[in-house]
Amino acid sequence: MLTLLHRDLRLALRAGGGFGQALGFYLIVATLVPLGVGPDRATLAPTAPGILWLGALLACLLSLDRVFALDREDGTLDGLVPAPLPLEAAATAKAAAHWLTTALPLVVVAPGLGLLLSLPAQAMPWLAAALLAGTPALSWIGTFGAALTVGLKRGSLLLSLLVLPLYVPTLVFGADAVRRAAQGLDPAQPLLLTAAISLGCVALLPFATAAALRINLR
Amino acid sequence: MSLSDRIWAWANPRKFMALSGAILPWAWGLAALCLGVGLIWGFAFTPDDFRMGSSVKIIYVHVPTAFIAINAWFMMLLASLVWLVRRHHVSALAARAAAPVGLVMTVAALATGAIWGKPMWGTYWAWDPRLTSFLILALFYVGYIALWEAVESPDAAADLTSVLCLVGSVFAVLSRYAAQFWNQGLHQGASLSLDAEENVADVFWQPLVLTLVGFGALFVALVLQRTRTEIRVRRLHSLKARARAEAPA
Amino acid sequence: MIDLGKYAFDVWLAYAVSLGLVGGLVVQTVLRARAVKRRLGEAEE
Numbered sequence: 169m170l171t172l173l174h175r176d177l178r179l180a181l182r183a184g185g186g187f188g189q190a191l192g193f194y195l196i197v198a199t200l201v202p203l204g205v206g207p208d209r210a211t212l213a214p215t216a217p218g219i220l221w222l223g224a225l226l227a228c229l230l231s232l233d234r235v236f237a238l239d240r241e242d243g244t245l246d247g248l249v250p251a252p253l254p255l256e257a258a259a260t261a262k263a264a265a266h267w268l269t270t271a272l273p274l275v276v277v278a279p280g281l282g283l284l285l286s287l288p289a290q291a292m293p294w295l296a297a298a299l300l301a302g303t304p305a306l307s308w309i310g311t312f313g314a315a316l317t318v319g320l321k322r323g324s325l326l327l328s329l330l331v332l333p334l335y336v337p338t339l340v341f342g343a344d345a346v347r348r349a350a351q352g353l354d355p356a357q358p359l360l361l362t363a364a365i366s367l368g369c370v371a372l373l374p375f376a377t378a379a380a381l382r383i384n385l386r
Numbered sequence: 387m388s389l390s391d392r393i394w395a396w397a398n399p400r401k402f403m404a405l406s407g408a409i410l411p412w413a414w415g416l417a418a419l420c421l422g423v424g425l426i427w428g429f430a431f432t433p434d435d436f437r438m439g440s441s442v443k444i445i446y447v448h449v450p451t452a453f454i455a456i457n458a459w460f461m462m463l464l465a466s467l468v469w470l471v472r473r474h475h476v477s478a479l480a481a482r483a484a485a486p487v488g489l490v491m492t493v494a495a496l497a498t499g500a501i502w503g504k505p506m507w508g509t510y511w512a513w514d515p516r517l518t519s520f521l522i523l524a525l526f527y528v529g530y531i532a533l534w535e536a537v538e539s540p541d542a543a544a545d546l547t548s549v550l551c552l553v554g555s556v557f558a559v560l561s562r563y564a565a566q567f568w569n570q571g572l573h574q575g576a577s578l579s580l581d582a583e584e585n586v587a588d589v590f591w592q593p594l595v596l597t598l599v600g601f602g603a604l605f606v607a608l609v610l611q612r613t614r615t616e617i618r619v620r621r622l623h624s625l626k627a628r629a630r631a632e633a634p635a
Numbered sequence: 636m637i638d639l640g641k642y643a644f645d646v647w648l649a650y651a652v653s654l655g656l657v658g659g660l661v662v663q664t665v666l667r668a669r670a671v672k673r674r675l676g677e678a679e680e
Contacts, residue, residue: 425650425654429646429650434640439640439641439642440640440642440643440646441642441645441646443646444645444646444649444650447649447650447653447654448649448653451653451657486660487660490656490657490659490660491657493656494652494653494656494657497649497652497653497656498649498652498653501645501648501649501652502645502649504645505641505642505645604657604661608660608661608664611664611665611668612664612667612668614668615664615667615668615671615672618671618672618675619671621675622671622674622675622678625675625678625679626678629678
């Protein structure tokens, strides 16, 4: 499992692995929104938590079709089914690799982008905390969606259609935590709920992911 | 034959065709009767509500469609479980058949709700938890149907959509609670939701029960009919595949 | 004619929209059932 994780990380960091594309996308979203809604702090500040969450969510989403596509092309995926490693563990490794290479960098740059969107300073640590708590759910749900659509030729639009409704609870609680922090309220409750969803996803979704992979690879 | 044998006999496509063929006319008839009487009764022969005026009559199309919208998903969940556990094709096809019905009912419930909302709340749309969860439910239906359409192998499609239905159900429930939580956070205490059951007097209640039964029968009829169509499509495909295999190359 | 008062338009619209949607679904279901049944009948001969 660690070997698989290690291999995925190396592949992603290698030139052309697509590392940083999601990051660039996130930056562009944070730049375009003020250009669209206007530079007024009074408009930007209240919408900043939602925009930063949506940007992170879409950046995660756009990188999902890569999770299994490369492995399918070179046959690694077919090799995983009879391997001694349970497919559930492989699914966990894939999701973890996606989180480390795509979601974690987003969490790191998010406070910087928060500055661009005039997010109040007291909300910055909570933004990072909420994204840290919520992005594992995004990666694990996304990996499940990618496993469902792995056999399809033009699956990326379908993938978004399947995954986005599943992102609703994470988005609601995650963005609410940041919004409460920005308004000076206590963000602990939505933050804990976000973390709870992530933990639940990490614990249970690999089983569904593995089931979907088995169906698609038989 | 024990009761459970009788129930599982439905899973045999041939038996299902015979049974559903016998039931269908009755289901269509019951639906037509109850909807005809219930809707005309509700539309023409109920008094106006002292608070909502004649707009209360929308209840007879709004509440039953919403009721079916939710229960169609439960039926799909159940059928998906039966397919995953017992591998009866009829079950998977019934789940597939129910999804478009559920989607149309969800859209109808949202549309009538919006039309009702305008005179009552002064707006077609408010991000009320109940409205929000229905919108999300519609998204789940769309995703589920899209996955069925996209996967070519029928068995793989049945498996994948069943897994999606199970996972989706968990997230749909989570979304419902999330929507409640989120809305509370926005407008404290200001409840826009108009509870359908509260203060419904007998005059309104009786035709409502009739339309509920009518829409329920309509749902049964539609799902049976569509499942029969899916079974025939399956048979058509296997006939074609056999013809191709037998044809000289 | 039934007097629906000031909400007449809303009530009519709600009934029209929902019955239109449900009616469309019923028509689509029946038409597709017929078409598939006919095609299966042809294929089985």
